[in-house]
Amino acid sequence: MKIKAYAIKEKGGKPAPFYYEREIGDNEVSVKIIYCSVARGDVQFISNDWGDTKFPLVPGHEIVGVVEETGANVTALKTGDRVGIGYQQEACFECEFCKAGNEQFCVQQKVICVDCYGGLADHIIVDNRFAFKLPSALYSANAVPLLSSGVTVYSAIERAQLPDRAVVGVLGAGGLGQLAIRFLHKMGHEVYVFSHSLEKKEMINQLGAEFVLSSNADNITAINKQFDFIISTLNVPYDPDTFLRLLKPQGKFCLVASPLNKTPVSLGLLYDYVQRTIYGNYVGSRKNMTDMLNFAAKHHIESEVEVMPFHKMNEAIEKVKAGEVNIRLILENHE
Ligand SMILES: NC(=O)c1ccc[n+]([C@@H]2O[C@H](COP(=O)([O-])OP(=O)(O)OC[C@H]3O[C@@H](n4cnc5c(N)ncnc54)[C@H](OP(=O)(O)O)[C@@H]3O)[C@@H](O)[C@H]2O)c1
Ligand SMILES: [Zn+2]
Numbered sequence: 001m002k003i004k005a006y007a008i009k010e011k012g013g014k015p016a017p018f019y020y021e022r023e024i025g026d027n028e029v030s031v032k033i034i035y036c037s038v039a040r041g042d043v044q045f046i047s048n049d050w051g052d053t054k055f056p057l058v059p060g061h062e063i064v065g066v067v068e069e070t071g072a073n074v075t076a077l078k079t080g081d082r083v084g085i086g087y088q089q090e091a092c093f094e095c096e097f098c099k100a101g102n103e104q105f106c107v108q109q110k111v112i113c114v115d116c117y118g119g120l121a122d123h124i125i126v127d128n129r130f131a132f133k134l135p136s137a138l139y140s141a142n143a144v145p146l147l148s149s150g151v152t153v154y155s156a157i158e159r160a161q162l163p164d165r166a167v168v169g170v171l172g173a174g175g176l177g178q179l180a181i182r183f184l185h186k187m188g189h190e191v192y193v194f195s196h197s198l199e200k201k202e203m204i205n206q207l208g209a210e211f212v213l214s215s216n217a218d219n220i221t222a223i224n225k226q227f228d229f230i231i232s233t234l235n236v237p238y239d240p241d242t243f244l245r246l247l248k249p250q251g252k253f254c255l256v257a258s259p260l261n262k263t264p265v266s267l268g269l270l271y272d273y274v275q276r277t278i279y280g281n282y283v284g285s286r287k288n289m290t291d292m293l294n295f296a297a298k299h300h301i302e303s304e305v306e307v308m309p310f311h312k313m314n315e316a317i318e319k320v321k322a323g324e325v326n327i328r329l330i331l332e333n334h335e
Contacts, residue, residue: 001030004335005121006313007056011048015120015313018056022125029077029128030069031085035307036119037062037144038316038329039175040235045113046317049260052114060119060331061087061112062147064140067131074128082140083131084293085119086147087111087283090127103129104283120313122335132289135297142302145175145328146293148283149303153180154292155284156231156254157187165189166228169246171214173200175328176233176256179303181207186299192227194220194243200326203304214238220246225274233257244269244276252277305330 007018024030042059044050063085067077077083091098091106098106112118134143153176162168166189170180173195181204184191191209195201201211212219220242227246232238235257244253244265253276270276284292296302304327308316316329 001123001125003117003121003123003125005058005117007058007117007120008046009056011053011055012046013055015059015317018058020117024069024071024125025127026071026073027127027129028071028125029067029074029083029131030123030125031063031065031083031131032068032123033063033065033119033121033333035064035141035144035333036060036121036331037175037305038313038320038331039145039148040320041148042113042118043317043320044235047321054114057113058117058120059113060121062144062149063119063124064134064144064147065124068123070128077128077131077133082134084134084143084147085124085126085131086151086289088130089116090130093129101287102285104285120310120331122333129286132286132293135293137297137300138293139302141307141330141332142305143293143296144305144330145179145303146296146301147289149176149328150179150183150296150301151284151289151292152176152256152281153231153233154183154295155288156180156256156281157183157229158288158291159279159281160229160252160254162187162189162229167226167248168192169194169227169230169243170209171230171232171238171243172234172257173197173204174233175303178207178327179301180231180233181209182301183295185209186295186301189229192223197326203326225249227251229254231256235259237261237263240278241266241269244278247274247276249274250276252279254278255280303328307332309334
């Protein structure tokens with residue numbers, strides 16, 4: 001079928017109409033796109049921050065739509081199903097990682113922006129195993145950020161195996177950070193948010209978390225060795241040592257983002273009298289996605305979003321680029 005999309009032709013370019021042909025495979029579904037977010041990661045792909053962007057680039061890796069057609073082997077989904085689609089589009093389902101249920105590490109995986117076209121389009125064709133039925137309790141537009149930001153922070157938190165009522169920190173209250181706060185709060189933990197944006201204090205308090213101004217070092221040193229877990233969503237330069245010091249013995253520091261430049265860490269902070277752990281977390285598995293969607297539905301976890309029509313995609317991209325948004329921008333396809 002002929003898919004109408006919007007592509008960026010070169011590094012830093014603007015989206016323009018772009019058509020591509022794609023036939024539906026036996027394991028695939030064709031999904032009419034209703035909503036697609038403009039996330040920080042999309043803007044970073046447009047500026048080729050990580051050097052692996054393939055142009056022409058059709059960004060958009062948090063998608064909600066409706067199944068229009070199913071391939072011959074598809075039994076789990078049917079026409080009319082409302083589905084969410086994230087970053088990963090394909091896996092081999094045969095390698096050691098796929099067999100262990102960690103498809104996100106598959107050596108043959110395909111992901112949006114690097115291997116295939118994304119959600120800034122009227123349709124997307126994807127392996128049905130990467131199109132997830134949305135629980136009915138979730139509103140479509142507000143559920144969009146769950147599909148990448150949500151699964152990433154949820155699986156990062158799951159891996160920490162936190163004790164009950166842990167003391168936890170979230171660095172950065174953006175797309176990923178706000179979802180991390182919501183999950184951690186509903187899991188029953190005591191949440192502190194380290195943010196450089198004073199105007200987010202009220203929103204953070206309303207989410208049930210304490211606001212800490214990250215630029216105020218005095219605030220931070222006063223609570224050293226208090227935390228079981230800290231998750232960082234920061235992609236700007238910062239000093240990890242400050243936050244490692246906040247961790248209790250055996251505390252865990254999880255990175256789901258990092259600055260582009262190398263970041264020095266005092267390695268002694270990992271072992272001297274403490275045995276702390278640093279780990280990274282890359283999106284999540286299909287099981288993480290299903291567990292996360294069920295948890296979100298049960299606890300009414302959705303993102304606060306601003307919905308804009310598809311034709312304002314350029315404005316949305318520029319706003320995210322300029323750091324002018326405090327909540328996720330979601331594009332709605334009216335066609
Ligand atoms: N690991 C994975 O698999 C995975 C998956 C999805 C996304 N990501 C990555 O996660 C990162 C964050 O994405 P996002 O959508 O959450 O981005 P975002 O909405 O832009 O949030 C990032 C947050 O960082 C803080 N920040 C921004 N500029 C800052 C500055 N100059 N100084 C201090 N803090 C600053 C802000 O929080 P405050 O205003 O509260 O300080 C901002 O809200 C991106 O790099 C993305 O690529 C990783
Ligand atoms: Zn595989």
